[in-house]
Amino acid sequence: MTPSAPRLFSQAVEDYVKAIYKIQGEEETVSTTHLARYMNKTPAAVTKMIKQLAEHRLITHASYRGVRLTPAGEKVALEVIRHHRLLELYLHQALGYGWDEVDAEAEQLEHHISEEFEERIDRMLNYPLTDPHGDPIPTRDGAIAPRRGLPLLEAETGTALVILRVRDRDPEALRYLKRLGMELDVRIVVVEKMPFNGPIILRIGEETHSVGRELAGHVFVEPMAEETA
Amino acid sequence: MTPSAPRLFSQAVEDYVKAIYKIQGEEETVSTTHLARYMNKTPAAVTKMIKQLAEHRLITHASYRGVRLTPAGEKVALEVIRHHRLLELYLHQALGYGWDEVDAEAEQLEHHISEEFEERIDRMLNYPLTDPHGDPIPTRDGAIAPRRGLPLLEAETGTALVILRVRDRDPEALRYLKRLGMELDVRIVVVEKMPFNGPIILRIGEETHSVGRELAGHVFVEPMAEETA
DNA sequence: CTATAATTTTAACCATACTCAAAATTTTTT
């Protein structure tokens, strides 16, 4: 039997810390309810876990005041996210998973691969920078590039855009986007945004598509200019 | 989010069932103490788990009388073992793990890969029959070939032998065996078994080695004739 | 600025999976 260092934190702890990290991206401090909704748990369960996380010094917490990750907590979150995104890319590249399938499988495996495994797939993938949805992969020592792209909804109409990133959590949406030809690095133009929160008219190659605001919210782009002429 | 069927049984249940399967290979009925020793748990913990397994109808159990797997239990064990051995081979072939490293990593992952993952690596490995230690890989529907080879200790001296299988649980032993050139499919001859439980003298290619009985117990062989002329 | 609503925490409870110590049962020895 190999010693093979046991994980420092339980899967539950890792999941909570990762969730807090994600929510923190949008809000200053993370509320119990928000976390509970995100994790599909009751607020009571979250309060308990918050105590445990605070004891482990992974978060700071003042009663009734929400939580924030400590640097230590952020490091744990980024390690889990690194595992997740490396796995997503590996499943896609090496095992032929579709981009709509990788998230669910990585979600399980991220807690159970060794540092050795991480190292090996990282090398095999030639030290990649982004996962199959365009999200940046944190480095081994916890550095992470900012997310690229601005929401498609906010892009100027008439400009040539490149798809840099898509939300990874909704396989249905991912399958539909793929059917429309909306994959990473594809060039698109916003032709028109229909009023009263109507659909967005897009030109993708030769085709024109009309997509709702909700779906558009899953897509992040950048004006072409920056990349190439 | 993908539905992704949650595991039917906990990791603990899977581990116990697998252990019972392995011990059953040697003994008719599996005793509490034997299981406890194998699992590194107290007998009290084992008794409790036995109740749970019996409730799930994975074992039959009469108090103070040891346990046996039901057909359902055997199926669960073989599914876990299938995951384990496919993973071992995959880690070895696709990710370059040494044969001394695969067991520990597979031990963790076997409980957390999906049927999809199993299916994909099975296909990628071209539906292999044995793992990197020569153990048979159960089929998807729970059939398993008998273990091949007889213990090196019981092999006739002077006959040409092939190594068909080695015990997988001791990485140290595996590393040492590899250093001696004792890998799968390698041809060896038992030159002499020294008396008073002394070492075994082996000829491997041009070299002669002396190995203790304990190590020899890890190696399983077959007379050459059967395979080729 | 108080009343109501929303949020958060506490309390009591459940399940899993483990521990140690004591009791029950089986096996072995004499």
Place this chain on the structure above:
DNA sequence: AAAAAATTTTGAGTATGGTTAAAATTATAG
């Protein structure tokens, strides 16, 4: 066949991670 030894089970207790219902606190509206 009784005494001693070994094995197995039970009982009481721990830790994690969840639940519901009630109490406490904070936020919001009139």
